[in-house]
Amino acid sequence: MLLIAMGRTLELTFLSLFFATVIGLIFGLFNVSRIKFLHAIAYIYIDIARGVPLIVLGFFTYFGIPGITGVKLSALVAGMIALSLNAGAYMAEIIRAGIQSVDKGQMEAARSLGLPYRKAMSKVVMPQAIKTMVPSIINQYIITLKDTSILSVIGFPELVKTGQIIIARTYETALMWVIVGVMYLIVITILSAIAKRLERRVSYAG
Template identity: 75%
Template sequence: MSIVGLLKENYMTLLTAMGKTLELTLLSLVFASLIGLLFGLLNVSKKKWMHVVANVYIDAIRGVPLIVLAFFIYFGIPLATGIKLDALIAGIISLSLNAGAYMAEIVRAGIQSIDKGQLEAARSLGLPYGTAMRRVVLPQAIRVMIPSIINQFIITLKDTSILSVIGFPELTKAGSIIIARNYETFKMWAIIGVMYLIVITTLSKIAKALERRISYGK
């Protein structure tokens, strides 16, 4: 069967799977951003115990392969607790925890890139630490973080392919199912690769455009 024939026969399945992939990526990145913000703020706190908590989480998650984390959450937790997790929920938890550790480092680096005088000036005007961080430091840091956040989005999008091992119907899993029916391995993986390439290249261009715009704004 030709590549055109494969596309005609399976385009709806592939588009649905790509939609599932983007859904999983977006939801995971939302939760990862919240996790990253929390642990990023803990990491720049003046309190030592907060540093310890943040570093333990970051080091532990970054030290465990995503596939092991996914197996632990999807298979291990249900066996230990008796609570069955849907593949989407398990995927979101796995990706959120994984990406959250990297987002925490992005947040930390973004905050530390802002001149300390900004925070000190806000504190000298009587603003509490939390308010000064929220209203003065974070708005400036977010501008610096945006390109890195988009890059993390790209990495998370690629990482969704790992979750095919727990049966989540993302693009890679859909490709495997189609190949099992027609044995067109080379052509099917070529189509899957091009689909990923189009989405990821588009996101990369957006990241570079934002980076240029931010640099120009400075």
């Protein structure tokens, strides 16, 4: 049961991270845009998504959205939306900071050579920015994996929720939480090792 639950936890994590990365890229670019309207949209989204606790987002997506639209969401979909919105805001800030860490002269030089803004951003600025983003992005991925435990409150059968179900049957509270903690630790240790290797490769490439 715990291994199946860990599989569900990883499924929720990877789906959420995919959409969070897309959201973060869009709003991160909005945040550094010279168009005030786009900058304002990014500012509002990031402030709201970071300011509202994840558990509240989870309740809203699982109970609030069906109440408004009449469309019932599964716990997986509701959890994915909540995690994506939450992590996406932090990813947007990471991407903004990474882009702004690149010397402005790089963009100016690319534009002076005749490159349009989009090409200058994708070909010149972003490759340099990614090198500074990688550690923060990996850290956010690990945080998102741990944040899946909060969504046990909406009934998604991830690792923590499954641990609670087993405890209700066996009353082995201490042992169960030790097992759950060790399972999280193993997965996060593996991810951290992969992240360090990736970070070294990016640094070497630079």
